[in-house]
Amino acid sequence: MTSIGLAQIAIVLIAVVVAAIPLGGYIARVLAGERTLLSPAFSPVERAFYKFSGVDPAREQSWLTYTMAMLAFSVIGFISLYALQRLQAYLPLNPQGFGGVPADLAFNTSISFVTNTNWQNYGGETTMSHLTQMLGLTVHNFVSAATGLAMAFALVRGFSRAESPTVGNFWVDLTRATLYVLLPMSVVVALVLIALGVPQTLQGSIEATTLEGAKQAIAIGPMASQEAIKELGTNGGGFFNANSAHPFESPNAFSNMLEIWALLVVPLALAFAFGRAVLDHRQGRAIAITMMIVLVAGALVAYWAEANGNPLLTAIGVDPSPGNMEGKEVRFGVATSALFATATTGTSCGAVNSMHDSFMPLGGLVPLFNMLMGSIAPGGVGAGLYGFLVLAIIAVFVAGLMVGRTPEYLGKKIEAREMKLAMLAVLIYPLTVLGFTAISVMLETGLASLNNAGPHGLSEILYAFASTTDNNGSAFAGLTGNTLWYNTTLGVAMLLGRFAYVIPVLAIAGSFAAKKKTAASVGTFPTHGPLFIGLLIGVIIILYLLQYFPALALGPIVEHFALFAGKTF
C-alpha cells in the first residue's frame, strides 16, 4: 500500500460524499412530487407519459397494488427484452450481422436486466446487435434502476407517513425517477466520458492495419450513452465482455474515477434523501456513515491484499512492488482496481475494471462478502436503501430485546408481522446462494464450467450465485456461465433475489404506513448516534458471518492459507 494509492481512493470517496448530500435532497424532492429545477423541461414529458398510459398521478396505491404494478412492468419488460434478443437478426442496426440470441441465454439476459443484475453470460461485442444494446439493454438500465428507487421510496413513505392506506404510485415514482434523476445525470456523465475518450458511434467495427501489418478488427459502438447509465443505475452490464476494463469503456484514470463516482453517488445520496423524507437529517446521516464505514473497510482490505503481489510469482522472480497485476490494467493500477471492486459489489453495480477471478484470495473475498451481505454499502439504486432499512429494523429489534422494550424505529412500533417479513427477506439469500452452490458442485455439468481447480473453483460457483441472487452481476468470470444449467439456475437466482426479497419489503412498507407514529420519549432508543451505528455494524457482521463463514472457509480462506504454503492447483 502506498500513500499515493490511498490518496487516489480518498479523492474518489470525498467527491462521492460531497455530491451525495445535495443530490439526496434533490432526489427526495423529486419523489415527493415537488417542483424542481428541471420541471420546466420535463414536466410536459411527464404529463404525456401519464396521459398515454392512462395513469392518474394523483391517485395513490396500496402496497399490494404498488407491488402488482411493479410486477406487471417487470413481466412486460422481460417479454419485450426476450423478444428483441431472439429477433435481432431480422431487425435493423445490426452491422455485424449477429444471429438471434439462443433461448436459454436470452432468458438469462432478460431476467438479468429486468432485475437490475446485469449478469453477463453473453459477450457484448460477439452477441448483441446495436439495436439490442440500445433498445433493450440501455432501456432496462434506466427502468430497472428507477424501479429500485421507486420501491425504496415506497418503504421510506412507510416511515414518513402515519395511518396511511397508500405508499405512493408506482408509475409516478418510476417516471419521475427516470426523467428527473437518471436521465439528466446520464446525459452529463455520457458527454464527459466521450470527452475523456469513450466512443459513441453507430459503426460496428473498424478494420485497422497494425504497425506490423497485421489486421485488427476493433469492435466499437454507441457505448458512452450506455456506460453512463450502467454506472449511475448500478447496473453493470458492459458493452464489452471485459466491461470497464476495456480501454474504450474506460480509457484513463479520470474516466475510471468518474465511473467509480457515478456508481456510488446515487445509492449514497438515497441515504440522505431518506433523512430528508423522514424530516430528520440525523437518521439519514447515521445510515450513510454506516454504509461508508463498511465500504472503506472493504476497500482497504482489498487494496492491502492486492498491493503485495502474488507470493507464488514473487518466488519465481516477478517484481512484487506494483502488486498483483494479473487481470489488471496498467492505467488503473492496484489501488483504484481494489476500490472499483469494492464499490461495484458494495453497490449492486457489478461493472468491473479488473478481473475479480484473478484477485488474491482475500482480495476476492471482499467483493464476495460484499455481495453476500446483499450489497448494502451503499447498495444498489434503491435496493441498497431498502436492504439497509431491513437491517436497521432487525438491529432495532435486537436492541429492543436486550433492554426488554417494544422496539421502535422512527416512531413506528416493530411487531411480529414486520419482523417475520424482514427475516423472510433476509433468509431468501442464503437459501438461494448456498442451495444452488451445493447442487452445482455435485453435478458434472456444474463442475465442467470451472476455469480454476481447488478451493478457487468453489469460490467461482459461490461468487456466481452470490452475484446473481444479490442482483450484482460481477463475476469470477472464469466460470463458463453460458450453459443450460447456469443460464437457468442463475436466472432463477436473480428472480428470487429481486422479487422474493422485495415483496416482503413492500409488505413491510404497507404495514408501517398504516401504523400510528408514536412520539419519541426518553425511553426511545436513539437511531442516529454512534451507539446505533455500532449496533448496526454488529448486526451486519453477526448475521452474515454466521450464514456464510463455513462456505467462505472452504473457498477463499483455505485458498489463502494454501497460497502461503506455496500450493498450486
Next chain:
Amino acid sequence: MLSQIRPAIVMIGLFTALTGLVYPLAITGVAQLAMPTQANGSLIEGDGTVIGSTLIGQNFVSDRYFHGRPSATTAPDPADPSKTTDAPYNASNSMGSNLGPTSKKLVDRVNAAIEAEFAAGRIDVVAADAVTTSASGLDPHISPQFALAQASAVAKARNLSEMQVRALVEANTEGRVLGVIGEPRVNVLLLNMALDRLK
C-alpha cells in the same frame, strides 16, 4: 394486476423510445459534431489507412518493436468453430485470463514467459506487467520499467544507441496528474510509432 397491464405496456414503449432511441441518438449526434475524434475511437491514420486506436493495444512480435503485455484474448478456431484458439489483442473479443492466484496454469505460464523474455535478452528485471495478462487483453500501456527493460534489445535490433532508445521511452512516459491521479505508463503503439520516426 390486469388493470396494471396497460400502463406497463405503454410505459415500456415510451421509455424505450426515450431512453433507448432519443437518448443514445442525441448523445451520438452531439458527440459526432463536437468531439468526433473521441467519438470514433481515437483512431490513428497514416497514408489513408487506419493503423489502430491510441486506446487499444496491438500484438507486437517483432524484435524491432517494444512488446505489450501478454494478452489472454481468443478467437474462434478456423478449423473447428466450436473451439477457440489464442489470438492476442483480439479487439473483437476482450477478456482476461481469469486464472486465480493459486492456479498452476498461471504459475507455469508466468514461468514460461520469464524464461522466454530472458532468452531473448529483452529483460533484466521482471516487471509485473511484463508477464501478467491484463483484464481486457487489450491494455495499450506498459509500465516504464518494462519499457526500459526492453530498450537495449530494441536498440540492438535497429542499430540504434541504447541511450537514444531509453530517451525515447522517457519522452513517451506519462506520469501521474498532480502527482496523484493515474499510474506511470507508456503507450506501446505511440512509442513504436515514435521509434519508426527515429532515423
